[in-house]
Each structure stands twice: as structure tokens, then as C-alpha cells.
Amino acid sequence: MKIIVGSTNPAKLNAVKKAFSDIDVEGFEVETRVSSQPYSDEETLEGAINRAKECVKIEKGVIGIGLEGGVMEFEDRIYLCNWGSLIDEQGNVFTAGGARIPLPDEIRRGLEKGKELGDLMDEYTQKQEIRKNEGAIGIFTHQQVSRGDMFAHVVSLLKGQYEFFNNKTDG
Numbered sequence: 001m002k003i004i005v006g007s008t009n010p011a012k013l014n015a016v017k018k019a020f021s022d023i024d025v026e027g028f029e030v031e032t033r034v035s036s037q038p039y040s041d042e043e044t045l046e047g048a049i050n051r052a053k054e055c056v057k058i059e060k061g062v063i064g065i066g067l068e069g070g071v072m073e074f075e076d077r078i079y080l081c082n083w084g085s086l087i088d089e090q091g092n093v094f095t096a097g098g099a100r101i102p103l104p105d106e107i108r109r110g111l112e113k114g115k116e117l118g119d120l121m122d123e124y125t126q127k128q129e130i131r132k133n134e135g136a137i138g139i140f141t142h143q144q145v146s147r148g149d150m151f152a153h154v155v156s157l158l159k160g161q162y163e164f165f166n167n168k169t170d171g
């Protein structure tokens with residue numbers, strides 16, 4: 001069994017490696033076919049599913065996993081949102097959502113000007129590549145929950161659903 005992840009971002013890849021520690025995991029950059037900054041749950045989930053679909057095209061018989069980050073508007077605030085999708089060897093599609101937190105107004109204003117969250121976070125923290133490390137969620141939770149932790153939870157939700165479904169259909 002082999003897993004292909006539709007990203008080379010270490011925060012995503014390591015989350016998959018952690019959940020599937022005994023399985024060969026490889027990452028590829030793939031098309032998401034959504035905006036580089038998804039702006040709703042729907043668009044973010046679509047990006048995750050599209051990534052997973054691209055992964056299963058790369059090699060026959062593999063499991064594909066797509067993880068996508070985005071933002072969504074809810075009750076006058078902008079929240080970080082994250083979605084994942086796993087497509088198994090039979091083509092069954094599983095989905096799961098991640099934790100969400102509201103983003104500060106300063107970040108919101110940048111997003112409204114069309115900037116990407118990844119770039120805004122680097123400006124805000126005066127650090128580089130926050131998106132590959134603790135992420136916005138790590139910064140705004142005072143490092144309680146990193147982007148990797150959050151994606152690891154999403155991957156566990158995907159893995160668990162995949163196992164539940166396949167055990168049930170095995171008999």
C-alpha cells in the first residue's frame with residue numbers, strides 16, 4: 001500500500017506520515033483547480049478533493065490524500081478553515097474538516113485586498129514560511145496547536161473513516 005499526498009508542504013506531509021507511520025508516503029505538487037486563497041468552506045473542500053483526485057491519477061492502486069487550507073466568512077468574521085480528502089484504492093471519497101479560529105482584523109483587511117494568508121502571516125510575524133511551520137493557527141493559538149497538529153487531526157479523521165468503511169464492507 002502506498003499513499004500519495006497532493007502537496008510538498010512539510011506541515012501537510014508530516015501530518016500524513018504521522019497518521020500512516022507504517023506506510024510509504026510521497027508528496028507531489030498537484031493542481032487544486034481552486035483559487036490560491038480559497039475563500040469559503042465549499043471552495044476549500046473542493047481544493048482538497050481535487051488534490052486527492054490528482055494523486056490517484058499519478059499511480060495505480062494508491063491512496064490519494066488532499067489537504068487544503070482556506071478562509072471562510074461567518075457572522076462578520078473571517079475564520080481559518082481547513083479540509084481534507086482521502087480517495088481509496090476503490091475510488092471511495094472520504095472528507096473531513098479541521099479546527100477553525102477567527103483571524104484578527106489586520107489579517108482580514110489584507111485578505112480583503114486580495115492578499116494570500118501565507119504572505120500576510122509572514123508579514124505579520126516578520127518570519128518566513130509560517131505556512132510550512134506552525135501556520136496561522138500556531139501563531140494565533142500561542143503555539144498550542146500547530147498547522148501540523150491540525151492537519152494530523154484531519155488525517156486521523158480521514159484514516160478512521162476509511163478503516164471503518166472498509167472493515168464494514170469486508171464483512
Ligand SMILES: O=P(O)(O)OP(=O)(O)OP(=O)(O)OC[C@H]1O[C@@H](n2cnc3c(O)ncnc32)[C@H](O)[C@@H]1O
Pocket residue numbers: 006007008009012036037038067068069070080116117118119121130131132134135136137138147
Ligand atoms: O504547498 P501547498 O500544499 O499548496 O500548501 P500551502 O501552504 O500553500 O497551503 P494551501 O494551499 O492549502 O493554503 C491556501 C492558502 O492559505 C494559506 N494558509 C492556509 N492556512 C494557513 C496557515 O495556517 N498559515 C499560513 N498560511 C495559511 C496558504 O499559504 C495559501 O496562501
Ligand SMILES: [Mg+2]
Pocket residue numbers: 036
Ligand atoms: Mg497552496
